[in-house]
Amino acid sequence: MRLSRYFLPVLKETPSDAQIASHRLMLRAGMIKQNAAGIYSWLPLGYRVLRNIERIVHEEQQAAGHIPMLMPTLQPADLWRESGRYDAYGPEMLRIRDRHERDMLYGPTNEEMITDIFRSHVGSYRDLPLTLYHIQWKFRDEVRPRFGVMRGREFFMKDGYNFDLSYEDSMYAYDRHMVSYLRTYERMGLKAIPMRADSGPIGGDDTHEFLVLADTGESEVFYDAAITDLTLGDRQIDFDDRAGLRAICEEWTTPYARTDETHDAALFDQIPEEQRRTSRGIEVGQIFYFGTKYSEPMGATVVGPDGAKVPVHMGSHGIGVSRLVGALIEAHHDDNGIIWPEGVTPFHCGIVNLRQGDGDCDATCEKIDAALKAKGLDPLYDDRDERAGAKFATMDLIGLPWRITVGPRGLKNGVVELTSRKTGESEEMSLKAAVDRVGQIYARP
Amino acid sequence: MRLSRYFLPVLKETPSDAQIASHRLMLRAGMIKQNAAGIYSWLPLGYRVLRNIERIVHEEQQAAGHIPMLMPTLQPADLWRESGRYDAYGPEMLRIRDRHERDMLYGPTNEEMITDIFRSHVGSYRDLPLTLYHIQWKFRDEVRPRFGVMRGREFFMKDGYNFDLSYEDSMYAYDRHMVSYLRTYERMGLKAIPMRADSGPIGGDDTHEFLVLADTGESEVFYDAAITDLTLGDRQIDFDDRAGLRAICEEWTTPYARTDETHDAALFDQIPEEQRRTSRGIEVGQIFYFGTKYSEPMGATVVGPDGAKVPVHMGSHGIGVSRLVGALIEAHHDDNGIIWPEGVTPFHCGIVNLRQGDGDCDATCEKIDAALKAKGLDPLYDDRDERAGAKFATMDLIGLPWRITVGPRGLKNGVVELTSRKTGESEEMSLKAAVDRVGQIYARP
Numbered sequence: 001m002r003l004s005r006y007f008l009p010v011l012k013e014t015p016s017d018a019q020i021a022s023h024r025l026m027l028r029a030g031m032i033k034q035n036a037a038g039i040y041s042w043l044p045l046g047y048r049v050l051r052n053i054e055r056i057v058h059e060e061q062q063a064a065g066h067i068p069m070l071m072p073t074l075q076p077a078d079l080w081r082e083s084g085r086y087d088a089y090g091p092e093m094l095r096i097r098d099r100h101e102r103d104m105l106y107g108p109t110n111e112e113m114i115t116d117i118f119r120s121h122v123g124s125y126r127d128l129p130l131t132l133y134h135i136q137w138k139f140r141d142e143v144r145p146r147f148g149v150m151r152g153r154e155f156f157m158k159d160g161y162n163f164d165l166s167y168e169d170s171m172y173a174y175d176r177h178m179v180s181y182l183r184t185y186e187r188m189g190l191k192a193i194p195m196r197a198d199s200g201p202i203g204g205d206d207t208h209e210f211l212v213l214a215d216t217g218e219s220e221v222f223y224d225a226a227i228t229d230l231t232l233g234d235r236q237i238d239f240d241d242r243a244g245l246r247a248i249c250e251e252w253t254t255p256y257a258r259t260d261e262t263h264d265a266a267l268f269d270q271i272p273e274e275q276r277r278t279s280r281g282i283e284v285g286q287i288f289y290f291g292t293k294y295s296e297p298m299g300a301t302v303v304g305p306d307g308a309k310v311p312v313h314m315g316s317h318g319i320g321v322s323r324l325v326g327a328l329i330e331a332h333h334d335d336n337g338i339i340w341p342e343g344v345t346p347f348h349c350g351i352v353n354l355r356q357g358d359g360d361c362d363a364t365c366e367k368i369d370a371a372l373k374a375k376g377l378d379p380l381y382d383d384r385d386e387r388a389g390a391k392f393a394t395m396d397l398i399g400l401p402w403r404i405t406v407g408p409r410g411l412k413n414g415v416v417e418l419t420s421r422k423t424g425e426s427e428e429m430s431l432k433a434a435v436d437r438v439g440q441i442y443a444r445p
Numbered sequence: 446m447r448l449s450r451y452f453l454p455v456l457k458e459t460p461s462d463a464q465i466a467s468h469r470l471m472l473r474a475g476m477i478k479q480n481a482a483g484i485y486s487w488l489p490l491g492y493r494v495l496r497n498i499e500r501i502v503h504e505e506q507q508a509a510g511h512i513p514m515l516m517p518t519l520q521p522a523d524l525w526r527e528s529g530r531y532d533a534y535g536p537e538m539l540r541i542r543d544r545h546e547r548d549m550l551y552g553p554t555n556e557e558m559i560t561d562i563f564r565s566h567v568g569s570y571r572d573l574p575l576t577l578y579h580i581q582w583k584f585r586d587e588v589r590p591r592f593g594v595m596r597g598r599e600f601f602m603k604d605g606y607n608f609d610l611s612y613e614d615s616m617y618a619y620d621r622h623m624v625s626y627l628r629t630y631e632r633m634g635l636k637a638i639p640m641r642a643d644s645g646p647i648g649g650d651d652t653h654e655f656l657v658l659a660d661t662g663e664s665e666v667f668y669d670a671a672i673t674d675l676t677l678g679d680r681q682i683d684f685d686d687r688a689g690l691r692a693i694c695e696e697w698t699t700p701y702a703r704t705d706e707t708h709d710a711a712l713f714d715q716i717p718e719e720q721r722r723t724s725r726g727i728e729v730g731q732i733f734y735f736g737t738k739y740s741e742p743m744g745a746t747v748v749g750p751d752g753a754k755v756p757v758h759m760g761s762h763g764i765g766v767s768r769l770v771g772a773l774i775e776a777h778h779d780d781n782g783i784i785w786p787e788g789v790t791p792f793h794c795g796i797v798n799l800r801q802g803d804g805d806c807d808a809t810c811e812k813i814d815a816a817l818k819a820k821g822l823d824p825l826y827d828d829r830d831e832r833a834g835a836k837f838a839t840m841d842l843i844g845l846p847w848r849i850t851v852g853p854r855g856l857k858n859g860v861v862e863l864t865s866r867k868t869g870e871s872e873e874m875s876l877k878a879a880v881d882r883v884g885q886i887y888a889r890p
Contacts, residue, residue, distance in 0.1 A: 007512050007575060009566035033562055035517055035524075036549065041562060042515040044577070050515065067452050070487040070495070072480055072599045073518055073582055074551075079480075091544045096551075098598075099536045099586045104481065106519075106541075117478055117486060121454035130452060132489070137518055137582065141544045153543075154517045 003382045020216040022329035023148030029398045038145025038153030048346035064180040064239045066131040077103035079112040092140045106139035114161045119300040133160030156322035163312045170313035175245040177287045177317040189341025198261035206289040211281030214330040221281040224255035282327045289315040338399030347380035350400040352391045354407035375439040448827045465661040467774035468593030474843045483590025483598030493791035509625040509684045511576040522548035524557040537585045551584035559606040564745040578605030601767040608757045615758035620690040622732045622762040634786025643706035651734040656726030659775040666726040669700035727772045734760040783844030792825035795845040797836045799852035820884040
């Protein structure tokens with residue numbers, strides 16, 4: 001993409017109403033624009049990151065055997081009356097009346113609707129196990145939306161629901177979700193810690209939240225430092241291997257890690273003092289097992305192997321897709337701007353032309369642009385007639401992990417400069433070497 | 446995908462409340478489920494088609510140089526008060542009040558919001574031309590929703606907006622949209638005819654609707670038979686070539702083609718009688734030029750080359766993504782079910798195992814499944830323990846363009862059967878030949 005043809009409205013000033021780094025940087029980098037309190041447009045750069053995260057979530061859910069579908073944003077109130085949550089949910093539920101005076105709502109979550117779909121179509125244990133998920137816009141009418149997309153009202157979320165015959169099968173689904181979530185965050189370059197949590201309005205006994213450590217997090221968290229060393233790395237995961245999944249979950253849930261809601265000071269004190277950590281955390285996902293909480297009142301039953309009708313065991317599992325954009329920036333930025341992990345970056349590489357209009361520089365930049373595209377990469381070529389300083393500042397602000405700089409002095413020696421956004425280190429090399437290096441970086445499995 | 450692990454709730458009975466073929470078939474094939482009047486869930490099979498259409502629309506819009514972004518579903522009413530449309534829009538607009546008693550609405554279209562984004566960030570003619578688009582859920586509170594996703598209330602739509610300095614530049618954007626839309630429909634296997642139309646509540650002078658001919662269409666259309674012979678085929682389109690685009694638009698808009706709203710009987714009678722056609726049509730897209738209708742009241746101006754502030758020329762351009770799923774089925778089905786064009790099919794090829802549990806048959810099916818996947822294709826393997834008749838009926842109903850049938854009799858002779866859903870013709874060949882043939886079909890540019 002040529003920057004002169006793109007829409008990247010970066011701001012020079014720091015917006016005064018943005019209290020945290022990710023909100024400030026998303027506004028400054030031209031990623032979002034607020035349309036109403038807690039409601040944002042995703043400008044082209046922000047939209048690219050949002051789609052990358054969405055794609056990773058899709059890929060990892062499908063790798064775990066979960067099936068994508070899509071439920072609507074609006075729901076009939078009657079479904080929520082069946083579960084008893086219509087009155088219980090409170091003012092965060094956006095209630096709507098249509099032209100025929102029917103009560104509707106903008107879905108804050110989908111347990112009722114998916115249970116209705118299940119009971120309409122599934123009647124036998126032979127159709128189980130089944131895990132359906134979707135990634136859809138949701139709405140929670142927060143009384144005081146803040147922190148940009150981190151606590152918005154309209155937000156993009158993956159929510160998945162498992163239907164199983166037994167508690168054991170449902171816990172296998174729980175484990176699949178925990179492991180697929182760990183993979184998802186790791187692939188995005190994010191360290192998210194599963195913590196025993198409180199189930200809140202979803203209900204249920206077993207639940208873990210995934211938290212990213214950040215000073216600006218809304219929760220206080222307590223954990224054993226050992227957990228931050230855990231990594232899936234290159235491990236091959238077989239999602240059909242129940243015991244293997246269980247072992248991974250054991251590994252991640254054995255070290256103490258809890259939010260303030262479930263914190264147990266006596267247990268925490270048993271950890272060696274030098275390993276005790278207190279921090280703040282941003283919640284980026286949560287998994288629940290809640291058994292028959294919805295299937296029983298809503299009549300979602302199957303005929304079991306013995307011919308008897310039984311309510312199915314269920315759980316639900318969410319990842320905050322739009323919130324992750326903010327969480328990623330909280331975890332990856334410096335004074336100059338964002339530093340995107342390679343897995344989610346909006347463009348793979350920036351190309352900065354230090355002397356726009358110079359025949360050699362222009363031709364070289366175009367060659368690099370074409371060569372990166374031929375490798376299946378998306379470069380952003382800053383072809384504006386701007387000073388070098390302004391071009392570097394923009395690239396640093398929007399945070400592309402790699403930048404190739406082309407100037408007349410280097411070209412005399414047959415070199416361009418490859419710069420890492422993260423380390424700030426630059427290296428001179430031939431055009432071909434720079435393109436190959438960037439290609440290799442993104443070819444990593 | 447193995448059907449035994451998938452969620453494909455096909456119905457045996459024809460739903461009594463579905464009046465048109467696409468609605469009946471989408472329900473029977475387990476593509477959608479109604480959640481409320483005019484509000485649907487996209488079950489896994491339907492979701493795949495929806496995403497395929499979305500992907501094609503994205504690719505063709507970006508090929509035309511248009512920039513993707515995403516606006517929210519909910520909008521503040523104040524924006525619509527600025528343009529004067531808040532009161533004018535009528536009861537099809539779903540009006541919402543949030544917990545702080547602020548007036549909101551579920552966006553039926555986005556002219557106001559995109560104009561607000563533009564005026565907040567763009568101030569100079571040097572930032573033009575600019576065309577932004579998004580694909581997002583919208584809501585129109587139809588008094589009598591019907592025909593399934595063809596006239597639903599919550600619907601998925603691509604809408605794009607161009608911002609230009611002059612009328613001429615804006616008409617170039619108009620031409621880009623017309624040609625990119627023609628490409629989009631053709632790639633989906635759909636013949637959509639651009640017809641001079643009425644601008645309705647969007648406003649403006651120049652507008653064309655794109656209509657698919659079908660008995661169940663809501664509009665009466667009048668056209669010269671010559672237009673149905675036009676095709677883009679393999680033509681290379683250069684979207685930077687204004688004259689080339691104009692020539693294509695001339696070609697498509699010269700033969701008479703109008704909806705009942707703009708029909709001119711006297712002009713129509715000048716067509717040779719044997720070429721006059723009257724039919725019904727389904728609207729699947731519309732493009733508008735409306736000049737400064739929004740930019741003027743909302744103050745979306747740029748400083749021109751002469752230093753004077755001028756309101757920008759705008760147009761908007763929509764494709765009904767969810768509606769296209771219905772329109773495609775209206776155009777491509779028979780008594781046995783859907784017949785997907787290869788460009789949008791939910792799975793590329795079905796695999797039918799005639800004797801599930803037979804070692805040879807199972808192994809061969811698994812080999813075919815793996816070989817198709819290795820070619821980057823998505824097969825659907827019917828591995829259920831069902832009669833052959835039931836498996837064929839399901840495959841015909843869900844409409845995959847190609848099917849490979851594996852049975853013990855054929856395997857004795859070293860052959861499987863490749864069947865075209867469209868022609869019903871079958872051919873026996875080796876496993877490798879069948880896989881290669883399917884690979885070739887989808888490798889077409």
